[in-house]
Amino acid sequence: MExxxxxxxxxxxxxxxxxxxxxxxxxxxKRALREKVFILLRDSTGVIQLxxxxxxxxxxGDLNIESSIVVTGVLVRDSRAPGSVELxxxxxxxxxxxxxxxxxxxxxxxxxxxxxxxxHLWVRGRKMQAILKVRHTVFGAVHEYxxxxxxxxxxxxxxVTAAVEGGATLFRVDYFGRHxxxxxxSQFYLEALIYSLERVYTMAPSFRAEPSRTRRHLTExxxxxxxxxxxxxxxxxRVSEELVGHVIERVLGERQDELKMLGRxxxxxxxxxxxxYRISYDEAVEILQxxxxxxKWGDDLGADEERALTLEFDRPVVLYGFPERVKAFYHxxxxxxxxxxxxxxxxxxxxxxxxxxxxxxxxxxxxxVEKIVRFGMNPEDYQWYIDLRRYGSVPHAGFGLGVDRLxxxxxxxxxxRDVVPFPRDVRRVRP
Ligand code: NSS
Numbered sequence: 523m524e525x526x527x528x529x530x531x532x533x534x535x536x537x538x539x540x541x542x543x544x545x546x547x548x549x550x551x552k553r554a555l556r557e558k559v560f561i562l563l564r565d566s567t568g569v570i571q572l573x574x575x576x577x578x579x580x581x582x583g584d585l586n587i588e589s590s591i592v593v594t595g596v597l598v599r600d601s602r603a604p605g606s607v608e609l610x611x612x613x614x615x616x617x618x619x620x621x622x623x624x625x626x627x628x629x630x631x632x633x634x635x636x637x638x639x640x641x642h643l644w645v646r647g648r649k650m651q652a653i654l655k656v657r658h659t660v661f662g663a664v665h666e667y668x669x670x671x672x673x674x675x676x677x678x679x680x681x682v683t684a685a686v687e688g689g690a691t692l693f694r695v696d697y698f699g700r701h702x703x704x705x706x707x708s709q710f711y712l713e714a715l716i717y718s719l720e721r722v723y724t725m726a727p728s729f730r731a732e733p734s735r736t737r738r739h740l741t742e743x744x745x746x747x748x749x750x751x752x753x754x755x756x757x758x759x760r761v762s763e764e765l766v767g768h769v770i771e772r773v774l775g776e777r778q779d780e781l782k783m784l785g786r787x788x789x790x791x792x793x794x795x796x797x798x799y800r801i802s803y804d805e806a807v808e809i810l811q812x813x814x815x816x817x818k819w820g821d822d823l824g825a826d827e828e829r830a831l832t833l834e835f836d837r838p839v840v841l842y843g844f845p846e847r848v849k850a851f852y853h854x855x856x857x858x859x860x861x862x863x864x865x866x867x868x869x870x871x872x873x874x875x876x877x878x879x880x881x882x883x884x885x886x887x888x889x890x891v892e893k894i895v896r897f898g899m900n901p902e903d904y905q906w907y908i909d910l911r912r913y914g915s916v917p918h919a920g921f922g923l924g925v926d927r928l929x930x931x932x933x934x935x936x937x938x939r940d941v942v943p944f945p946r947d948v949r950r951v952r953p
Contacts, residue, residue: 533567536605546592571608587623592616642953652780663772668723676722678711684903691730704729712749723748742946749920755864755882758919762878763796786934798838822848828875835871842866851897854882870931880921887911
């Protein structure tokens with residue numbers, strides 16, 4: 523184990539540019555000439571070229587892609603090498619030869635699902651590595667934002683007994699002979715916790731039995747949710763756009779190399795600073811009608827509508843004031859206009875669409891029961907949720923951010939699956 527501890531990271535070695543070091547990692551590419559073997563060595567920080575005289579290291583000739591090795595040698599600057607530094611290897615200290623690596627161009631071409639089946643290996647790839655680093659920064663930035671703004675982090679259960687976002691996408695689980703569900707959102711639990719902590723947030727998986735395969739739906743996704751006592755819809759809008767802006771700023775600060783490698787246009791990210799554009803649902807319907815879409819007031823905006831709308835904007839958009847019937851029952855209706863709700867979505871530009879959904883909650887017990895009944899649901903299923911309104915209710919608001927969707931926009935991915943290491947959708951729960 524001493525041997526492994528002595529190692530220098532690839533990024534550090536490239537920075538050093540000279541001296542004797544031990545490096546450890548995996549064979550990324552290999553090229554054997556008559557006298558020398560060139561190996562690109564990959565670790566979590568980068569790639570560097572190793573040069574091994576062939577006669578000295580017969581083992582090097584046998585190493586397949588992704589074999590693991592530890593080598594010691596001398597760093598030499600060479601403008602032809604990637605990173606302009608290479609390691610002239612003096613000793614191979616350790617090697618674990620891999621079997622022929624199954625991910626190759628032919629296999630990928632032959633089967634469109636191949637890389638998904640091979641996710642347990644594909645996560646090593648440089649593209650996935652860059653995306654995982656962006657995810658890391660995004661998750662850290664979400665916590666950082668909330669904690670620095672006086673929100674307490676809380677945890678909600680994943681086994682629940684009632685729908686938050688409608689019964690159609692509930693996953694039913696056998697719970698010692700009873701039926702319970704996997705949570706669609708932690709919102710109701712956050713609403714309970716504001717009476718203790720006033721401003722709360724959580725980041726956890728949410729589950730939706732989404733029957734269709736789309737570019738932006740998973741059955742299990744990461745959900746960052748916040749809830750605030752003594753707050754209205756405008757407060758929730760402001761916090762959510764600040765949160766999204768903060769996350770993007772952090773990624774721009776920490777992940778330039780990864781964004782470049784992924785070919786993401788930096789300007790789109792730089793433009794995503796709050797305040798975002800604000801358009802009402804009414805205006806959105808007009809814009810869409812002008813573009814020739816068959817939509818009328820009262821219709822929900824689907825992926826096509828959101829796409830058409832966000833192609834018109836170069837910055838994120840806050841869409842507010844949705845009709846009652848397209849939003850979940852808990853949204854407070856606009857007292858000045860009861861057919862509309864005090865709700866909003868944040869949509870990302872370039873056709874990406876919704877990443878945040880939120881709004882003001884009904885805080886009056888009678889109003890809540892009436893709406894539950896009007897929505898054809900059973901108030902008994904929401905007994906404890908209604909209870910919250912019976913003991914010192916306060917105006918409150920909150921929202922949920924789809925973290926994977928935000929990462930998708932940040933890296934410019936075509937599909938949400940591409941930004942999750944082990945994605946789950948209607949057809950896939952493996953690996
Ligand atoms: O259904 S939401 O619009 N709203 C809620 O769940 C609220 N209960 C949140 C709250 O106010 N606390 O979902 C919120 C976001 C949505 O904007 C998407 O970005 C994301 O969650 N979301 C998803 N991401 C990936 N896959 C699926 N299936 C998915 N569903 C929602």
